[in-house]
Amino acid sequence: MTTEMDQKTKSNVATKKLTLIQAINEGMDMVLERDENALILGEDVGKNGGVFRATDGLQEKHGPDRVIDTPLSESGIIGTSVGLAVNGMKPIAEIQFMGFIYPAYDQIMTHVSRIRARTMGRFSVPLVIRAPFGAGVRAPEIHSDSAEALFTHMPGIKVVCPATPYDAKGLFIAAFEDPDPVLFMEPMHNYRSFREDVPTEYYTVEIGKGKKRIDGEDVTLITWGAMVPLVEKVANQLKEKGISCEVIDLRTLYPIDQDIIAESVKKTGRAVVIHEAPRTGGLGNDVVSIINDTAFLYLKAPVERVTGFDVPVPFFSLENHYLPTPERMKKAIEKVVHF
Amino acid sequence: MNKAYPMKQVIDDQGNLVDTSSSSQISKELAQNAYYHMYRIRTFDKKAKSLQRQGRIGTYPPFEGQEASQVGSALALRENDWLFPTYRDHGAMLTFGSNMTRTFLYWNGRLEGCVPPEGKNIFPAAVPIATQLLHAVGASWAEKRKGTDNIAIAYFGDGATSEGDFHEGLNFASVFQTPTIFFNQNNGYAISVPFERQMNSRTIAQKGVAYDIPSVRVDGNDFFAVYFEMQEAIKRARSGNGPTLIEAVTWRTGAHTTADDPTKYRPEGLGQDVVDPIVRLERFMKNQGYYEDEFIATTQSKVEEEIEAAVKEMEAYPKANVEDLFDHVYANPPEQLMEQKNSYLQLLGGE
Numbered sequence: 001m002t003t004e005m006d007q008k009t010k011s012n013v014a015t016k017k018l019t020l021i022q023a024i025n026e027g028m029d030m031v032l033e034r035d036e037n038a039l040i041l042g043e044d045v046g047k048n049g050g051v052f053r054a055t056d057g058l059q060e061k062h063g064p065d066r067v068i069d070t071p072l073s074e075s076g077i078i079g080t081s082v083g084l085a086v087n088g089m090k091p092i093a094e095i096q097f098m099g100f101i102y103p104a105y106d107q108i109m110t111h112v113s114r115i116r117a118r119t120m121g122r123f124s125v126p127l128v129i130r131a132p133f134g135a136g137v138r139a140p141e142i143h144s145d146s147a148e149a150l151f152t153h154m155p156g157i158k159v160v161c162p163a164t165p166y167d168a169k170g171l172f173i174a175a176f177e178d179p180d181p182v183l184f185m186e187p188m189h190n191y192r193s194f195r196e197d198v199p200t201e202y203y204t205v206e207i208g209k210g211k212k213r214i215d216g217e218d219v220t221l222i223t224w225g226a227m228v229p230l231v232e233k234v235a236n237q238l239k240e241k242g243i244s245c246e247v248i249d250l251r252t253l254y255p256i257d258q259d260i261i262a263e264s265v266k267k268t269g270r271a272v273v274i275h276e277a278p279r280t281g282g283l284g285n286d287v288v289s290i291i292n293d294t295a296f297l298y299l300k301a302p303v304e305r306v307t308g309f310d311v312p313v314p315f316f317s318l319e320n321h322y323l324p325t326p327e328r329m330k331k332a333i334e335k336v337v338h339f
Numbered sequence: 340m341n342k343a344y345p346m347k348q349v350i351d352d353q354g355n356l357v358d359t360s361s362s363s364q365i366s367k368e369l370a371q372n373a374y375y376h377m378y379r380i381r382t383f384d385k386k387a388k389s390l391q392r393q394g395r396i397g398t399y400p401p402f403e404g405q406e407a408s409q410v411g412s413a414l415a416l417r418e419n420d421w422l423f424p425t426y427r428d429h430g431a432m433l434t435f436g437s438n439m440t441r442t443f444l445y446w447n448g449r450l451e452g453c454v455p456p457e458g459k460n461i462f463p464a465a466v467p468i469a470t471q472l473l474h475a476v477g478a479s480w481a482e483k484r485k486g487t488d489n490i491a492i493a494y495f496g497d498g499a500t501s502e503g504d505f506h507e508g509l510n511f512a513s514v515f516q517t518p519t520i521f522f523n524q525n526n527g528y529a530i531s532v533p534f535e536r537q538m539n540s541r542t543i544a545q546k547g548v549a550y551d552i553p554s555v556r557v558d559g560n561d562f563f564a565v566y567f568e569m570q571e572a573i574k575r576a577r578s579g580n581g582p583t584l585i586e587a588v589t590w591r592t593g594a595h596t597t598a599d600d601p602t603k604y605r606p607e608g609l610g611q612d613v614v615d616p617i618v619r620l621e622r623f624m625k626n627q628g629y630y631e632d633e634f635i636a637t638t639q640s641k642v643e644e645e646i647e648a649a650v651k652e653m654e655a656y657p658k659a660n661v662e663d664l665f666d667h668v669y670a671n672p673p674e675q676l677m678e679q680k681n682s683y684l685q686l687l688g689g690e
Contacts, residue, residue, distance in 0.1 A: 065484075071514055076473060076507035083477020083491070086462075087421070089484065103503070110467045111474070117667045118453045118463050124670065156668050179670035208673060255673030 015197035020190050021054055023165035023198050024130075027172035028055065028092060030202050032062045035090055038176070040067045041077050042094030042130075051096055052132060052191060078104040078129065082111050085125040090176065098133035098185065099142040099313075105150070112181045113156030127181045128172070132188040134226045134276060135308075135323055138316040139188075145313050146225070146277040151183050152254040152286070158207055159253040161185040163228035165196045167251055170205030178207060185253075187226035194229070210257035212264070216246035219270040219337055222261060222287050224250040227274050227324065234329045243337055253283055261287060262294035269300035270336040274324050279307040301339030304332040340527060340590040340613045341534060344542050346556040349563035352614040354622025361567050367629045373562045374624065376414065377406040377617050379642045380430035383439065386646050387446060391597045395654070396447040400427045404560075404592035407616035408524045410434050411565025412492065412587070415573055421460040421478045421491035423471040427524075428494040432461055439649040440656075447653060450663055469499040472508030472521060479576075480517045488577040490518040498529025500543055509584065513550040518576035520569070521547075521584045524559060526591035531604035547584035559587030560616040589616075661687065 018026065031038045040055055046069035049056030059067035070077050074095055081091040095101045101108075108129070116124045135144035151159050160175055160182055162168040168186070175182035213228065214235050223231045228249045235245035246264050250256060265271050271291055273284040284305045291303055306324045314322050349358045349365075356362055384403050390396045402409065409430035416422065422435050429442050436459050445452020445464070453463035460478070465471035475493035482489040499505050500523070512519045523543050527534055540546060547554030553575065557564045565587055572583035590613040594601045624630035665672060665680040672680070 071507075071510055073507045073510065075504055076511050079470060079473025079504060079507065080477035080480060080511050083474040083479070084481045085477070086474070087460075087478040087481035089477075089481045106467060107470060107473070107504075111470060114668075115463075116669070118450070120450055120454050120663065120667045121670075122454050123462070158669075255675055258675065 014200045016200055017195040018165045018169075018198040019192045019195050020162070020165045020168045020186070021052060021192060023169040024054055024172055024186065025056060025058070026198070027169040027176070029058060029061070031090075031092075031173060031176045032058065032066060034202070037088060038066070038090045038092065039084065040092045040094065041070050041081060042068075043070060043072050043077075043096050045069060045094050050094065052188065054130070054186075055094070074100055074104040075107050078107040078112060081127050082107065082115070082125055085127045086115065086123045090126055092128045092130065092176065095129060095131040097139075097143045097145075098131040098147050099145040101129075101131055101147065108151070108157065109154055113154050116180065117156055124179060125181050126179050128175045128184050129181070130184045130186060132186045132191070134187050134189050135313050135316075135319045136189045136226060138319070141315060144316075144319065146275070146308065148185060148253050149277055149281055149283050152283055156181070158182045158255065159185065160207055160251070161187070161224045161253050162205075162251060163187060163190060163225055163249050165198050167205050167211070169198055170203050171207065171251065173202060174204040174207050177204065182207070185225065189226035190229065205251070208252045208255045208257060210248050210250045210252070210260040212246065212260065213249050214245060214247040216244040216268065218244045218268055219272060219333055220246045220248060220261075220264040220268045221272050221274060221329075221333070222248045222250065223274040224253060225276070227276055230324075230326065231274055231329065234326050234333070237326070238330065238333060243333065245333065256286065256290065258290050258294060261290050265291050265295040266298045269298050270339075272304045272306060272329070272332045272336060274306045274329060276308050276323050278310045279305060280310050282307050301336040304336050306332045340560070340610065341525070341588055344556065346558045346588050347564050347568060348558040348561050349567065350561055350619065350623045352619055354619055354624070354626050356623070361563065364567065365563060367627070370620065370624050370627070370629045371634055373410055373414065373566070374617070374620055375638050376410040376434045377562065377620065378638055379645070380409065380433055381406055381617060382642050382646055383433060383442070384430065386650065387443070388593075388597060390443070390650065391446075396443060398596050398598050399446050400596040401593045402427045402430050402591075404590045404613070404615065405524055405526060406430055407562040407620070408559040408565055408587040408589050411562045412494075412522050412569050412585075415566055415569035416492065417489070419460065419487070419489045421462070421475065421482075421489065423462045423475040423478070423491060423493040424464050425471065425494050425496065426464040426466055427496070428464065431494060432464075435459070435461060437461055439645065440652040443649055443653040444656060449656070449659060450667075451656070469495055469502035469504040469508070471495070472499075473504055473511065475521075476508050476512045476515075476517050476519050479519045480515055483518055488518070490520060490573060490576040492520040492522050494522050494524065496529060497523065497525040497527070497534055497537055497543060498532065499523075500546060501537055509547065509550040509552060509582070512582035513552050516579070516581035518579075519582040520572050520576060521552075521582060522569075523584065523586045524589050525586050526589050527610070528591055528595070528605065530595040530599065543586040544584060552582050552584050554584040554586070556586045556588065559589030560614065560619060562616065562620055
């Protein structure tokens with residue numbers, strides 16, 4: 001097994017061009033292959049291979065008692081996963097859309113995340129909860145929520161959110177190996193939007209480490225999930241206008257990589273946080289706090305936030321107004337740069 | 340205690356054997372063992388109430404009146420089975436092998452109270468309602484996958500059957516035929532709300548029919564009825580024939596917790612006709628000649644000694660360790676949590 005590789009090493013291993021969803025499928029296939037206690041539970045994950053085809057072919061290969069079509073019952077999926085996990089199994093639970101996770105919130109909040117603490121480590125729940133999230137794919141109501149802050153506020157669980165195929169496979173395997181529960185958020189907007197080279201071997205990407213996607217000097221853009229490619233695009237456009245943006249993909253939302261934020265903002269002296277979830281109580285506020293705690297005296301301008309509005313994720317005819325747009329990002333970036 | 344609908348009974352209120360089909364399985368040893376455990380948990384319960392009144396432990400939910408249900412079910416289990424209790428099932432937990440000092444510690448606000456003895460599959464008491472049914476389904480499903488014949492029992496009350504997790508639990512168990520016993524103690528009240536307001540169903544047992552789960556209604560104040568029905572259910576579960584729902588009809592003699600006053604919501608005199616399950620067992624034992632003075636005296640002194648020692652140990656327990664606040668949340672606490680811990684410990688140290 002290898003951990004995250006640098007570009008040089010990466011070029012020496014066998015790779016395949018995969019989409020993000022294919023990378024997750026490959027990660028699941030590998031853990032099912034290696035660990036007989038690994039199980040997949042979810043609605044339509046078996047014969048149908050998942051509504052997004054994330055588990056395509058896995059039931060055929062690993063059997064219906066390992067890749068399990070459950071009743072339509074989110075609390076049931078997570079609640080039984082608690083029992084399975086404390087008794088030696090390694091469940092991977094799929095919640096079909098993050099907007100459907102709320103019936104299971106009680107189980108996650110009161111049991112998944114606190115069994116270890118309540119029992120001083122006697123019982124633990126090594127469970128991965130996979131949930132596609134985010135707007136911008138013209139989905140029906142409730143299918144587009146971005147509810148990470150409900151879980152980063154929850155002690156006892158980790159929250160991971162890959163933006164690229166390479167990170168998706170490596171972070172998935174890391175989440176599976178983690179002794180604690182992990183909410184694995186999958187930006188459905190990025191499921192098939194691009195491919196990249198993904199090693200065919202088993203590897204992990206460390207949970208709790210962000211990644212610098214673009215090096216820059218003038219301003220730090222901090223984001224995650226489906227916003228990452230969009231922010232990269234904005235950064236490249238602004239480069240032509242003479243603004244050098246550093247782009248950081250947090251990749252893990254709890255625990256947040258404080259060092260990567262501090263280091264970058266100390267260098268640039270300016271920061272904009274971009275996320276698609278609503279602003280109030282959003283994770284962007286924690287990022288601003290981290291900057292306050294670690295780089296306040298280096299700041300040349302107040303930190304800006306570009307986020308979803310404090311409204312329910314709208315019907316899709318309005319979703320492009322809800323999501324942070326390149327225009328809003330550019331305005332915020334120019335504001336901090338010209339402060 | 341709702342006796343309007345049929346329920347299985349082995350001994351009646353006067354302690355007479357009314358169902359002779361299982362009489363060959365009733366022995367002096369079984370009756371005395373049942374008595375010992377029921378007397379033991381009753382005394383524990385009384386002690387806990389009195390400790391609470393003296394401010395020596397926190398709020399406590401008494402289970403007085405439900406001893407036959409709790410002992411009858413827990414005694415039927417085997418060493419490696421799983422037990423998923425609620426906060427009112429310390430009687431069942433103690434009977435199955437929980438540590439008494441730790442049980443007191445739990446009600447004294449101590450984390451140590453949730454840690455079962457090594458090798459004992461006793462989950463911490465569920466405080467949210469009905470969530471533990473799904474855990475029992477999952478844990479027993481894992482046993483089935485491992486190829487063992489261990490089973491899991493989930494305890495819950497009448498109010499829990501109004502929760503979604505009750506139905507999700509029964510449905511999962513039914514679909515996957517898990518070796519799960521759903522053990523309901525229908526004690527008539529969910530805090531202040533009576534059975535009749537909780538549901539328009541006549542019984543709880545009938546709810547299992549919807550899931551095609553064998554379901555039975557037993558007299559929950561009759562140790563033998565509970566014990567023998569549990570054995571039937573366990574036999575089915577161990578042999579791969581899936582879950583069972585048991586409705587044990589009983590009566591909560593006292594308050595929901597030491598923090599409420601049942602006279603406010605329970606009509607005066609209601610439940611006065613309920614014969615105490617321990618009295619009923621005593622009558623049976625006297626009828627059979629099992630109620631031996633020496634046994635009773637030994638039981639009483641043994642139990643008192645155990646409880647006094649547990650209280651003493653609880654009160655002499657080392658002070659709660661501040662580090663426990665931080666150290667068990669994750670297997671490897673993240674950096675920001677360690678920062679919070681260290682800065683707080685530093686503050687405490689500097690005082």
